[in-house]
Amino acid sequence: GAGVSQSPRYKVAKRGQDVALRCDPISGHVSLFWYQQALGQGPEFLTYFQNEAQLDKSGLPSDRFFAERPEGSVSTLKIQRTQQEDSAVYLCASSQTGAEAFFGQGTRLTVV
Amino acid sequence: AQTVTQSQPEMSVQEAETVTLSCTYDTSENNYYLFWYKQPPSRQMILVIRQEAYKQQNATENRFSVNFQKAAKSFSLKISDSQLGDTAMYFCAFISRNSGNTPLVFGKGTRLSVIA
Numbered sequence: 001g002a003g004v005s006q007s008p009r010y011k012v013a014k015r016g017q018d019v020a021l022r023c024d025p026i027s028g029h030v031s032l033f034w035y036q037q038a039l040g041q042g043p044e045f046l047t048y049f050q051n052e053a054q055l056d057k058s059g060l061p062s063d064r065f066f067a068e069r070p071e072g073s074v075s076t077l078k079i080q081r082t083q084q085e086d087s088a089v090y091l092c093a094s095s096q097t098g099a100e101a102f103f104g105q106g107t108r109l110t111v112v
Numbered sequence: 113a114q115t116v117t118q119s120q121p122e123m124s125v126q127e128a129e130t131v132t133l134s135c136t137y138d139t140s141e142n143n144y145y146l147f148w149y150k151q152p153p154s155r156q157m158i159l160v161i162r163q164e165a166y167k168q169q170n171a172t173e174n175r176f177s178v179n180f181q182k183a184a185k186s187f188s189l190k191i192s193d194s195q196l197g198d199t200a201m202y203f204c205a206f207i208s209r210n211s212g213n214t215p216l217v218f219g220k221g222t223r224l225s226v227i228a
Contacts, residue, residue, distance in 0.1 A: 093157070
């Protein structure tokens with residue numbers, strides 16, 4: 001595709017619900033990153049894939065967070081039993097060389 | 113671990129004037145890139161400018177230029193002839209180039225308002 005696409009753009013979840021956020025990277029990009037951006041803050045790293053392999057998940061804040069990229073293209077970030085502190089914008093970025101990352105427009109998650 | 117610090121939470125500038133956004137970083141590495149990203153209300157991070165640490169020459173992209181001081185670990189962004197469309201959050205970011213693909217480390221951002 002022309003750019004990184006994320007869906008949904010907005011998600012409201014009741015506390016305790018599970019959510020799934022989707023990222024469609026630029027075609028052919030090997031690397032895919034997920035970031036969490038709290039209100040008024042800079043993005044913080046969650047996890048990184050190279051093709052289908054999850055090489056780094058050190059930024060995932062708890063075991064309620066799970067990410068996958070089974071075929072090395074589309075990725076899904078799943079949050080189980082959402083809590084209010086999970087409210088944030090979730091950004092996905094893809095990269096071919098690592099020298100430049102291309103970002104999607106993010107998903108704004110609000111947990112009520 | 114690398115850290116990126118942006119000490120100006122908010123800045124404003126008159127249209128057509130010049131503004132400089134500050135960024136400092138901390139790293140023990142020698143091979144890295146630095147970036148400035150713009151994030152408008154649409155939330156999409158847009159790359160403004162990139163600087164390779166091994167290059168002494170400051171990067172320039174049209175109205176945007178950087179002042180890269182490697183020894184001082186300083187990386188400021190200068191926006192010349194500011195336009196209303198420059199209004200956005202600006203994030204300074206660091207990436208290590210020592211070990212394959214690593215994630216970006218961002219500062220907390222500076223909110224820039226361009227005033228007509």
